Amino acid sequence: MIYREYPPHPALRAHVACLWTARVTAPMAAAAAHVHRVLPDNCVDILWQDDGRQAYAVGMMSASFTVPAARPVRTVAVRFKPGAAGLFLGMPLHPLTDTRAGLADLWGRSPAGRLDDALWTDDLSDAQRLRLIETTLLGRLAAMEAASDAARAAPLGMRAVAAIEAANGAVSVDALADTLGVSRQHLTLQFRQQVGIAPKLFARICRFRRALALLRDARRAGDLAALAAECGYFDQSHLIRDFRDFAERTPGAF
Structure with missing residues (x-):
C-alpha cells in the first residue's frame, strides 16, 4: 500500500487536517493480503474509491479496526x-461514531x-482529483457561511477540543x-453532538496518540513508567490499558 498526505487549500486549513x-x-492471494x-x-474522513463502491464518511473511532487490502484499489x-x-x-457527528455512512445519504x-463521476470517469492524476474534492468542500463551506454565522463562530465543542489538545x-x-x-452535563452533550464522542474519551485518545508518538523515540521506549508520567497517566498500568483498548496490543509491541 502506498499512502501519502497533502496539505489542504489555505481556505480549508481551519477545518481540514489533510x-x-x-x-x-x-x-x-487471501493468505498474503496486506492488513x-x-x-x-x-478525526472524521470521507473516502472516494475507484472500485465502484459509493463514497462514504467514516466517523470517530473509539477503538482500532483492521482494513484488508487484497485487490488493487485507489483511494482519495x-x-x-x-x-x-x-x-x-x-x-451531528455522534451517530457516525464507530460506523460509516454513504455520502449520497448525507449530501x-x-x-x-x-x-464520483468527475473523480473516476477520466484518467486524472491524484493532484487533479484532490483539487476537485477541495473545490467541492470550498463550495459547501461558502454556502454554509452565506446561510449562517455558525460557520464563523467557535462552538463549545471546538473550544473544548482546543483546550484538550493544548493539554x-x-x-x-x-x-x-x-x-x-x-x-459537565452540558459540555458532554454538546461535545458528543459537535465532535462525535464524549470529551473524556477524546482526551484519552489525545493522550494515547502522544504516548504512541513518544514511544517511537528509542530514547523513551525502554522506560514505560517515565513515558506514562510524561504523558499524564496516573501510572504505567493505565498507559498499558489505553494501548490495549485503542491498539489491541501492548506498548512493547510497538
Whole structure:
C-alpha cells in the first residue's frame, strides 16, 4: 500500500487536517493480503474509491479496526480536524461514531454522484482529483457561511477540543467544564453532538496518540513508567490499558 498526505487549500486549513491518497498496487492471494490497522485519531474522513463502491464518511473511532487490502484499489480522501466534519456533512457527528455512512445519504444522491463521476470517469492524476474534492468542500463551506454565522463562530465543542489538545489530553472533564463556564452535563452533550464522542474519551485518545508518538523515540521506549508520567497517566498500568483498548496490543509491541 502506498499512502501519502497533502496539505489542504489555505481556505480549508481551519477545518481540514489533510487530504490523502492510498493505492494498493497489485492483487494478492487471501493468505498474503496486506492488513492495515487503523488507530483512533479523533478525526472524521470521507473516502472516494475507484472500485465502484459509493463514497462514504467514516466517523470517530473509539477503538482500532483492521482494513484488508487484497485487490488493487485507489483511494482519495479528506481528513477533517476534530469537530469540523459536521460543518461539511450537515449533521451531528455522534451517530457516525464507530460506523460509516454513504455520502449520497448525507449530501444527496445527485451531488455525491456528480463528484464520483468527475473523480473516476477520466484518467486524472491524484493532484487533479484532490483539487476537485477541495473545490467541492470550498463550495459547501461558502454556502454554509452565506446561510449562517455558525460557520464563523467557535462552538463549545471546538473550544473544548482546543483546550484538550493544548493539554495533550491531560485534563479532567470537570476542570474543562469549569474553564468554559458550563456544567459537565452540558459540555458532554454538546461535545458528543459537535465532535462525535464524549470529551473524556477524546482526551484519552489525545493522550494515547502522544504516548504512541513518544514511544517511537528509542530514547523513551525502554522506560514505560517515565513515558506514562510524561504523558499524564496516573501510572504505567493505565498507559498499558489505553494501548490495549485503542491498539489491541501492548506498548512493547510497538
